[in-house]
Amino acid sequence: MEVILSSPRGFCAGVVRAIEVVELCLEKFSPPIYVKHQIVHNPYVVKALEQKGAITVEEVNEIPQGSIVVFSAHGSPPEDFRRAEERNLRVIDATCPLVTRVHNEAIKYSREGKKVILVGHRGHAEARGTMGQAPMVLVDDHGPVDIPQWDENTEVAVLTQTTLSVDDTARAVSKIKGRYSNALVRNDVCYATTNRQEAVKELAQLVDLVLVIGAENSSNCNRLREVAERHGVPAYLINSAEDLDQSWVSGVAKVGITSGASTPEVLVDEVISKLKPDSVSTLKGIGEDVTFTLPKELR
Numbered sequence: 244m245e246v247i248l249s250s251p252r253g254f255c256a257g258v259v260r261a262i263e264v265v266e267l268c269l270e271k272f273s274p275p276i277y278v279k280h281q282i283v284h285n286p287y288v289v290k291a292l293e294q295k296g297a298i299t300v301e302e303v304n305e306i307p308q309g310s311i312v313v314f315s316a317h318g319s320p321p322e323d324f325r326r327a328e329e330r331n332l333r334v335i336d337a338t339c340p341l342v343t344r345v346h347n348e349a350i351k352y353s354r355e356g357k358k359v360i361l362v363g364h365r366g367h368a369e370a371r372g373t374m375g376q377a378p379m380v381l382v383d384d385h386g387p388v389d390i391p392q393w394d395e396n397t398e399v400a401v402l403t404q405t406t407l408s409v410d411d412t413a414r415a416v417s418k419i420k421g422r423y424s425n426a427l428v429r430n431d432v433c434y435a436t437t438n439r440q441e442a443v444k445e446l447a448q449l450v451d452l453v454l455v456i457g458a459e460n461s462s463n464c465n466r467l468r469e470v471a472e473r474h475g476v477p478a479y480l481i482n483s484a485e486d487l488d489q490s491w492v493s494g495v496a497k498v499g500i501t502s503g504a505s506t507p508e509v510l511v512d513e514v515i516s517k518l519k520p521d522s523v524s525t526l527k528g529i530g531e532d533v534t535f536t537l538p539k540e541l542r
């Protein structure tokens with residue numbers, strides 16, 4: 244069997260930063276450090292930080308008064324900051340700067356009097372955080388595109404979640420433009436999501452099957468699996484080597500592997516070891532050199 248690794252794959256700059264924020268907080272302040280929502284959507288990462296003294300909670304109200312809390316990379320609604328203040332919490336915000344940019348766009352366009360549409364996934368942490376910033380309507384790119392029926396001359400601004408499928412987003416945006424031809428469209432799908440999807444499209448041309456390593460609740464991992472499948476190969480999303488079903492790969496000559504923006508490379512290595520391939524090669528792919536500065540409290 245031959246294994247071909249997609250490139251780029253794995254951690255993006257926002258995830259590296261968010262993990263570093265928790266690690267630095269654990270070093271600088273005494274544990275426990277609370278983390279609101281999984282710091283990034285990967286159970287391996289969350290568990291590793293919990294073993295060092297982080298405690299993950301879903302709601303601000305679960306955190307004892309006066310504690311230190313890191314808000315996750317996905318972004319949080321203003322309501323969570325208000326609740327934290329009420330509980331006298333010290334908040335270190337690990338929101339990815341590319342998500343913060345979407346928040347700022349939402350506030351700006353709303354203040355300008357535009358109606359804001361967010362293309363995203365209902366219930367996803369990032370969509371919840373963005374929707375709390377200003378009045379807006381969510382258009383779920385996954386189902387039938389349900390466009391709000393305002394007057395056609397309404398000034399509309401369209402924002403997108405950062406981890407969507409590039410192709411589904413284009414489809415949703417084109418439908419919105421079909422009704423609001425003057426809509427101002429921001430493409431907020433981030434560089435990491437775009438690059439990993441482009442790479443998996445190339446990978447799918449070269450292999451018989453694609454394994455996406457990453458968590459079930461990771462939006463960008465799910466999109467990678469879908470993109471591979473749409474490009475003609477069976478694709479499976481697995482958390483780790485333990486989830487690998489040998490029947491999928493039995494008799495398969497070429498297996499492609501990619502991983503989402505929140506997946507540590509060690510999980511990819513373990514899958515490769517389990518596959519015991521005759522050879523492993525890596526696609527050339529687009530180089531990435533994005534880094535983000537830490538929150539000011541930790542610089």
Ligand code: SF4
Nearest residue numbers: 255257339405433504
């Ligand atoms: S996937 Fe994109 S938006 Fe999300 S943390 Fe990574 S760089 Fe930031």
